[in-house]
Amino acid sequence: MKSFSRGLYYSFPLQLVLLHLKKFQILLIFWYLLFSTVGGSFMKNYGADSLFLAPEYLGEVNFVSAAIVGISIGIFIMSWNITTFILFSRHFHFLATTTKPFLKYCINNGVIPLIFLVYYFIEAIVFDTRKELMSATEVIYLASGFLAGFALIIGISLFYFFRADISIIRRLTPVITNPELIKAQFRKRERKLHGSRLIKVEWYLNSIKRVKKVRDVSHYSNEFIESVFSRHHFAAVLSIFIAFLFLILIGFWSDEPLFQLPAASGITIFFAILIAISGAFSYFLQSYSLPVMILLFAIMNLLYKYDVIDPSNKAYGLNYNNRKERPVYDRDQIMNMMSEKNVQNDKKNMIGILDRWKAKQKTDKPLMYIINTSGGGNRSASFTMNVLQRLDSLSNGELMNKTFLITGASGGMLGATYFRELYKEKLAGKKIDMQNKSYVDDISQDLLNALFTSFVARDLASPAQKFKVGDYQYIKDRGYAFEQKLNENTHGILNKQLRDFTADETAARVPLMFFNSVITRDGRKLIISTQPVSFLMKPVHDTTNMMAIDADAVDYQALFSKQDPMNLRVLTALRMNATFPYVLPNVWLPTTPVIDVMDAGLRDNYGQESAIRFVQVFREWIRENTGGVVFIQIKDRKSGGWENPYESTDVTELVTKPLLLLQFNWYKMQEYNQDDLLGLTQAVIGQRLHKISFQYVPKKEDGRAALSFHLTKREKRNIAEALDNDNNKQAFDHFGKILHPAPAVGMQ
Structure with missing residues (x-):
């Protein structure tokens, strides 16, 4: 032994x-x-x-x-x-x-x-x-x-x-x-x-x-032993080189689904x-x-x-060539963008859209519906599409007509944008069944394969291929692969520029959409919209009794007015809104100094912050012209902050807890803060503010769908089943009661 x-x-x-x-x-x-x-x-x-x-x-x-x-x-x-x-x-x-x-x-x-x-x-x-x-x-x-x-x-x-x-x-x-x-x-x-x-x-x-x-x-x-080994070493390195060449070839053909590993x-x-x-x-x-x-x-x-090489990702559609006309990103420039004149002009433009929205409603005091949808990858995209289909069915196809604004983050905006575009296609005369579950399957399809194939075969091995959007040229990378796969999954319906949305949104034929992202330089929110929105760049406050407040958001249109802002691809706006760290590249923007943006969820994962500020800005118009505001919140997690508590189970976690505390509780703190803002907003516009919250809560906690751009069969089924949990049943009932209020007692 x-x-x-x-x-x-x-x-x-x-x-x-x-x-x-x-x-x-x-x-x-x-x-x-x-x-x-x-x-x-x-x-x-x-x-x-x-x-x-x-x-x-x-x-x-x-x-x-x-x-x-x-x-x-x-x-x-x-x-x-x-x-x-x-x-x-x-x-x-x-x-x-x-x-x-x-x-x-x-x-x-x-x-x-x-x-x-x-x-x-x-x-x-x-x-x-x-x-x-x-x-x-x-x-x-x-x-x-x-x-x-x-x-x-x-x-x-x-x-x-x-x-x-x-x-x-x-x-x-x-x-x-x-x-x-x-x-x-x-x-x-x-x-x-x-x-x-x-x-x-x-x-x-x-x-x-x-x-x-x-x-x-x-x-x-x-020397003899080394000579034998060195020959084997050379053969080994040669095999690596051959494999690398093969990878480069895959990179050149990775636009084809066959080569998306x-x-x-x-x-x-x-x-x-x-x-x-x-x-x-x-x-x-x-x-x-x-x-x-x-x-x-x-x-x-x-x-x-010295700009000999440029691995940075671009916003596809923006003009990066006119270097001398790039906007300066500093306090003076941002403060000038939200001058009183600009704010009043932008508010006047938005009130015109509000009036057109009201004109197509069937009552003098219609309820204004605002949809806020949370980030959460494909699980949020799938859950959002499921919820919107159910709401559309309950409203007899009137959901989009009654909705004025849609805002949110990441995956939720993927689902909401796809749903709105289907509605727009239906208005144009195409035969589209808004309740067809194939649309849920579309938005739930995998986005990671093309992304990682491009990262390995294109970003690392052959970052030399280019493509054009209008007159501007860009390098293909994993950001491009993500957009192309999303475009393929949604059958080309999202392959448009912002300018293609302008007419319908200005005429209030479809809900307005804000595509937000976060500027990494200072944490400000970049608001991408077809309309000028300088009135959203800072909180509403009493200028007579309070000192000036700096902007905490930036109007995309105003900042990039000389960079052909309306040429931006909608797919790119969605990607900027959903730039999950490391998975997707940060998007670099043509300013001086250069800024880059990341996922909207870093600042507002639920989309509620922008919606609340919008209501505060137009509170007078809302009081005079509507019967109130209904916030429809679609979340990929349970409200209250009780899920996944941050617990220390070993000595290592006791050491790292102060460092990771913010990361683990970031979205919960956003929720607490936004609930507080919502309460203040209700005090401003009266008791006519409603909030209906739909939450993705699986039957079993260990069955929760992953925060990813890839879902398993069980996760897709699990998300669909979550519509019928107790909380969501109550939410759908509440929606029905608001939509069809019971007649007053004594009236027939």
């Missing part, structure tokens, strides 16, 4: 695991991320596990989608093997004297990959049966696809290295067959090999089933590239790797500083 334990401990597979723990531990981070993602402990709330365990390709979770993920996992494992083989080969010289040394290394380095594959299959089976509602046959079919893809890429890789091994043997044959040359490899004067100080190997796996004792190679010269595949290939780059740097530059990397970084900074 003692000899077995010793043999096991000094076996090559176990010693390699220990070597990974001792050297270049940073490479193990990628394994940790894969394990924790698949296991659901990393970014579970964002649905990261579903991307790996139920991969989607061309809108389907099937054999092919699983095979592609299998291929990407295989690429990652081979990249891991290649990189560590290059970095660690000096610690196991005995491999150089064997046939097919890289193959033997892969076999012995298979402990971590094998554990991961077993873990992956266990998690996939549980996930697919419980979350994707698959039968045993379907799960086996998926597993077969994964294994087929994995086996294919491993087979191709090993065949490549097998051919490389034959080529190396041919080059060494003249040395081996020449007595004088072979004798030179054992010259006594030369420095002899010494064993590694980090590992000691006595046994290794010669094949999957055969164990072999390590032979002594101390009599070989260092499952998101998990894109993420895994990205990890593989990072590992491979580290190996290539170490191989070619040795100890100069860090200085060269710093130098390259400095050069990239200089090129960016």
Whole structure:
């Protein structure tokens, strides 16, 4: 037993695991991320596990989608093997004297990959049966696809290295067959090999089933061993280069759905590239790797500083070419934009729209409906569409006609904008059934696959392709891929410029929409609308008794008046409104100094802040011309702030709690603040302010849909079922009572 334990401990597979723990531990981070993602402990709330365990390709979770993920996992494992083989080969010289040394290394380095594959299959089976509602046959079919893809890429890789091994043997044959040359490899004067100080190997796996004792190679010269390894290293780096070229080709065709890989595949290939780059740097530059990397970084900074390269994402449709006419972004410019003259002109324009909206209502004092929809990725988009369809049905198709304003954040605005455009198409005479559930399916479709494929194959590998919006040219990146996929999912109905919305919104044929985003420079809100809205740039206050208040919002039209603002793509406005950190790139805008914007949810995740300010600004018109205001709030979470309390369960969390407190409670604090504002607004306009709140609350807390641009089948069903929970039933009843109030007692 003692000899077995010793043999096991000094076996090559176990010693390699220990070597990974001792050297270049940073490479193990990628394994940790894969394990924790698949296991659901990393970014579970964002649905990261579903991307790996139920991969989607061309809108389907099937054999092919699983095979592609299998291929990407295989690429990652081979990249891991290649990189560590290059970095660690000096610690196991005995491999150089064997046939097919890289193959033997892969076999012995298979402990971590094998554990991961077993873990992956266990998690996939549980996930697919419980979350994707698959039968045993379907799960086996998926597993077969994964294994087929994995086996294919491993087979191709090993065949490549097998051919490389034959080529190396041919080059060494003249040395081996020449007595004088072979004798030179054992010259006594030369420095002899010494064993590694980090590992000691006595046994290794010669094949999957055969164990072999390590032979002594101390009599070989260092130069001979290094020459064998260097040839294998070159073959390994060449394989990485070939794979990178293939990735560039995918980038050029990634607009085609066929080349939009499952998101998990894109993420895994990205990890593989990072590992491979580290190996290539170490191989070619040795100890100069860090200085060269710093130098390259400095050069990239200089090129960016002098506009030789520009990786920043743009707002598609805006004019970035007229540099001399770019607006200055400072206090004076912003204060001038909201001068008394501008505010009065903009209010006059908006009152004209309000009058036209009132004129098409059936009563002298109509209720004004304002829809606020929260951010929350595809779950919010899906829930919003479900709620709006139900409300439209209850109002006999009059919901959009009665609604004056729609505002919100992220996913909720995706659903609301799609619904409004369907209504507009219906007004234009097209045969559209607003209750058709296929529209829910459209807005719930995956957006991540195209995004991550573009990130890996285009942003990183080939950021050189361009496209045009009108007269202006832009670089294709993952922001463009997101917009194109959203456009495809919604059948081109959103592929318009802001100017295409202007006539209908000005005539009040459809509800007005505000597309908000947050300026990262100072946290101000950028309000994108077809109408000038300088009156929303600062809070309503008594100017006679209060000192001047600075703007906390910016009117997009006024700021970019010389940048062709109405040429902006609606898809881009939606993306700016939904720029989730890291997933989508920040959008850089043509100002001096340059500013960039992010997700509207950072400032107002519920859309209620803008709606409340609008009501406060036009409170007099509302009192004189309406029977009151009805806020319809559509939220992707439960009200009250009781969900997901921030609790400290270990010592680490006690340390990080002060740092992460704001992050965990950000949306809750927004809710508290907006409820306070709503109460003040009610005091201003009287008791004619109603609020109806629809909340996505799943039947089971652990069944909550992820905050992601990807939904599983169970999550889609779960969202639809949430319409009938107790809170939402009461909300629909309340809506019906407001819509059709009971006649006063004694009146017929």
